[in-house]
Amino acid sequence: MEINGYTRIAAVVAKPIKHSLSPFIHNLAFENLDENGVYLAFEVLESDLQAVISNIKILDMYGINLSMPYKEAAISYVDELSEVAKLTAAINTIVNRDGKLFGTSTDGAGFFKSLTDFSVKDSDITIIGAGGAARAIIAEAALRGAHKITVYNRTYKPDLFKNYPGNIVFKPLSALSELAGDLLVNTTSVGMDGVSMPISQDLQLPVNMLVADVIYKPIETPLLKFAKTKGNRTINGLGMLLYQAAESFELWTGKHMPTELILQKLEEKIYE
Numbered sequence: 001m002e003i004n005g006y007t008r009i010a011a012v013v014a015k016p017i018k019h020s021l022s023p024f025i026h027n028l029a030f031e032n033l034d035e036n037g038v039y040l041a042f043e044v045l046e047s048d049l050q051a052v053i054s055n056i057k058i059l060d061m062y063g064i065n066l067s068m069p070y071k072e073a074a075i076s077y078v079d080e081l082s083e084v085a086k087l088t089a090a091i092n093t094i095v096n097r098d099g100k101l102f103g104t105s106t107d108g109a110g111f112f113k114s115l116t117d118f119s120v121k122d123s124d125i126t127i128i129g130a131g132g133a134a135r136a137i138i139a140e141a142a143l144r145g146a147h148k149i150t151v152y153n154r155t156y157k158p159d160l161f162k163n164y165p166g167n168i169v170f171k172p173l174s175a176l177s178e179l180a181g182d183l184l185v186n187t188t189s190v191g192m193d194g195v196s197m198p199i200s201q202d203l204q205l206p207v208n209m210l211v212a213d214v215i216y217k218p219i220e221t222p223l224l225k226f227a228k229t230k231g232n233r234t235i236n237g238l239g240m241l242l243y244q245a246a247e248s249f250e251l252w253t254g255k256h257m258p259t260e261l262i263l264q265k266l267e268e269k270i271y272e
Helices: 022-032 046-058 073-077 083-088 107-114 132-143 222-229 238-253 259-271
Strands: 008-014 037-043 063-066 093-097 100-104 124-128 148-153 168-172 183-186 210-213
Touching (some): 008 022, 022 259, 046 073, 063 238, 093 238, 107 132, 107 238, 132 148, 210 222, 238 259
Parallel strands (some): 008 063, 124 148, 148 168, 183 210
């Protein structure tokens, strides 16, 4: 694809961010869809964040993605927020809508898009952790009509989700003595070392419970290995990484990202 005077820009903004896989994902999508765009990674200081976001309008960019530590700070600089963003008080995507900046989080939508044969509505979900990824997943699940969401976290903050709709129960991680329901999600970094488990191996997993981990490297965390030995379906976080990007891409371009093709390329890049 030729870069010319009509080429538009999208980018991910964070610090640090040079390690990001987002340019790989989005530029593959631009290329395969003949969309005249390019995606870059901007590592900027927080003191420059407002100026960078203002430049979305000035440069007529598609928009930007945001990663840590700017997902919360960026809210102050957009014109409109999605319902998910209002609940989580954090955004990972800004969309340039004819000079108006729309902020949203695609993390939760991307996570649920990565799950096959799973319906959020009326489901019973257990979440380990209460950080940024957890809040996005919980907000999306609540808005999609989950029957019950039980959140376990090392730090007990019972009022953290008081403004969320639906039935959300917050408990200290030390109280996790049994598991029930349709979906278990680890949103913490526990397991990234290939050794640690976010739950005790003494816990019984319900037979039909889907077990998910937002970690994608290693390809199979100790939690997922444990669940597999019990016969449960499992999924790692690579799909969430891809589909949250796909949600952003569609908001910017109106086009569907070729996710099957890109997933194959991602797996080759990360695991081979």
